[in-house]
Amino acid sequence: MAIAMIQLAHTRDLPIKLCQLILFYPVTDTAEKSATYTIYKDGPYLTERTMDWMIGAFLPNDKDRRNALTSPLKYASDEELSRFPPTTIFLSGADPLIGEGRAFGLRLQKAGVETAILTADGQIHDYVMLEPIRGTATAKAVVKLASLHLKRALDV
Numbered sequence: 001m002a003i004a005m006i007q008l009a010h011t012r013d014l015p016i017k018l019c020q021l022i023l024f025y026p027v028t029d030t031a032e033k034s035a036t037y038t039i040y041k042d043g044p045y046l047t048e049r050t051m052d053w054m055i056g057a058f059l060p061n062d063k064d065r066r067n068a069l070t071s072p073l074k075y076a077s078d079e080e081l082s083r084f085p086p087t088t089i090f091l092s093g094a095d096p097l098i099g100e101g102r103a104f105g106l107r108l109q110k111a112g113v114e115t116a117i118l119t120a121d122g123q124i125h126d127y128v129m130l131e132p133i134r135g136t137a138t139a140k141a142v143v144k145l146a147s148l149h150l151k152r153a154l155d156v
Contacts, residue, residue, distance in 0.1 A: 003028065003104075004069045007076065010083050018085040020153030022146045025092050025125050026101050028073040030055045030065040034099030044094055046125035051096055073104045081111035088149050090128075090142050093121040118142075 002023060009016060033048070041048045059065045068076040089105045091098045098119065105117035120127065120138050128139045 002026075003072050006084055007069055007072065007080065010080070020150055021085050021087040022149060023087065023089045023101070024128060024146075025095055025097050026089065026104065027051075027055075027097060028104035029071045029100045030059055031062075031071045031074055034096075034103065036099035037096045040094060040096040040098075044124050046096055048096055073100055073107060076107075078107075078111045081108055082113065084108055084111070084113045086114040086153065088116045088146065089118065090146065091117065091119040092123045092125050092127055093119050094123065095125040097125065118145075 002021060003026060006018060006021060008014075009018060037048050037051070040046070055065065059070055065071060066075060068080060072081070087105070087108055089101055091101045095101075102117055102119075105115050108115040109117075120142060123138055124130075124133075127133050127136075128143055133139060134143075
């Protein structure tokens with residue numbers, strides 16, 4: 001949703017300064033599945049079946065999955081992406097979404113956006129939020145790094 005909010009802010013010419021975008025294991029393509037959906041079809045944790053259900057629940061009509069707001073990886077123009085703020089993308093190493101998250105980061109880089117793509121090897125989707133694992137060294141380090149990026153961007 002954060003990606004769509006950036007796009008809508010630009011489209012509507014909202015008088016706000018977008019100084020940093022932090023994404024955790026983002027969904028960037030609701031129209032097609034990347035190869036990592038097959039690799040992590042059965043998880044761990046997030047499965048292809050769960051993603052199919054969630055996408056169907058939020059976007060029951062196929063045509064709604066084929067636009068820049070719901071599938072920015074495939075449908076956002078390079079010009080639109082070039083207007084994004086500096087972006088940091090945190091990916092989970094064992095996650096069906098790793099392929100599309102990485103591809104979206106590369107598209108942002110190609111569009112000239114300062115973009116860091118960081119993968120936490122061995123981590124599952126939602127690792128910075130799930131109670132049993134959010135206290136691990138990796139999850140804590142990622143949250144600290146995200147906080148530092150925001151703090152620097154906001155100059156506080």
